[in-house]
Amino acid sequence: xxxxxxxxxxxxxxxxxxxxxxxxxxxxxxxxxxxxxxxxxxxxxxxxxxxxxxxxxxxxxxxxxxxxxxxxxxxxxxxxxxxxxxxxxxxxxxxxxxxxxxxxxxxxxxx
Amino acid sequence: xxxxxxxxxxxxxxxxxxxxxxxxxxxxxxxxxxxxxxxxxxxxxxxxxxxxxxxxxxxxxxxxxxxxxxxxxxxxxxxxxxxxxxxxxxxxxxxxxxxxxxxxxxxxxxxxxx
Numbered sequence: 001x002x003x004x005x006x007x008x009x010x011x012x013x014x015x016x017x018x019x020x021x022x023x024x025x026x027x028x029x030x031x032x033x034x035x036x037x038x039x040x041x042x043x044x045x046x047x048x049x050x051x052x053x054x055x056x057x058x059x060x061x062x063x064x065x066x067x068x069x070x071x072x073x074x075x076x077x078x079x080x081x082x083x084x085x086x087x088x089x090x091x092x093x094x095x096x097x098x099x100x101x102x103x104x105x106x107x108x109x110x111x
Numbered sequence: 112x113x114x115x116x117x118x119x120x121x122x123x124x125x126x127x128x129x130x131x132x133x134x135x136x137x138x139x140x141x142x143x144x145x146x147x148x149x150x151x152x153x154x155x156x157x158x159x160x161x162x163x164x165x166x167x168x169x170x171x172x173x174x175x176x177x178x179x180x181x182x183x184x185x186x187x188x189x190x191x192x193x194x195x196x197x198x199x200x201x202x203x204x205x206x207x208x209x210x211x212x213x214x215x216x217x218x219x220x221x222x223x224x225x
Binding site: 004033035040041042043044045048058059090092094097098099100102103104105 | 115117120143145147152153154155156157160162201203205212213214215216217218
């Protein structure tokens with residue numbers, strides 16, 4: 001039982017490049033979300049989804065796109081990377097009691 | 112809007128000493144409260160949660176927290192810490208089970224010294 005799987009674990013981009021962070025879950029949870037973690041700022045919600053075909057913005061959505069075509073997958077897209085998007089990104093699903101289950105994170109550096 | 116404040120960015124403590132990590136929140140409605148722990152280069156894992164009922168909540172690894180509605184606090188405690196408790200701890204709040212947004216505090220780094 002893998003839980004929440006994120007790929008890649010590490011990525012270096014140049015300003016203006018695009019990329020997609022992948023997130024897959026095998027827990028059959030309807031809710032999935034993306035957070036970014038920056039020093040001294042905790043985790044901030046980027047986008048979330050309450051089921052296939054439904055997405056919504058979190059606290060810091062600018063510069064990021066998401067889609068949810070299946071229950072299992074919730075990719076996060078950066079269309080034109082900026083240095084301010086250098087961060088560690090976490091995907092998480094939510095269980096019935098509100099607990100979040102996190103992936104191991106994807107460390108992104110934008111030069 | 113709900114928010115979470117963790118006043119201490121770092122708490123140094125000697126091994127086997129007690130520790131308290133503070134968390135205050137602001138919300139106008141009933142809340143669910145959580146503490147998560149993050150070990151170096153790992154994701155977050157749940158320590159404990161308060162949904163309803165008893166205000167004293169016990170979690171894994173000997174940690175406990177007390178929900179205080181009048182003071183809007185949810186402080187985390189452990190009577191005797193170990194070196195292995197060195198990690199970053201995050202308090203988080205959601206506005207009941209109808210909210211899909213879990214808001215995190217900025218984190219407290221617990222540094223346990225021998």
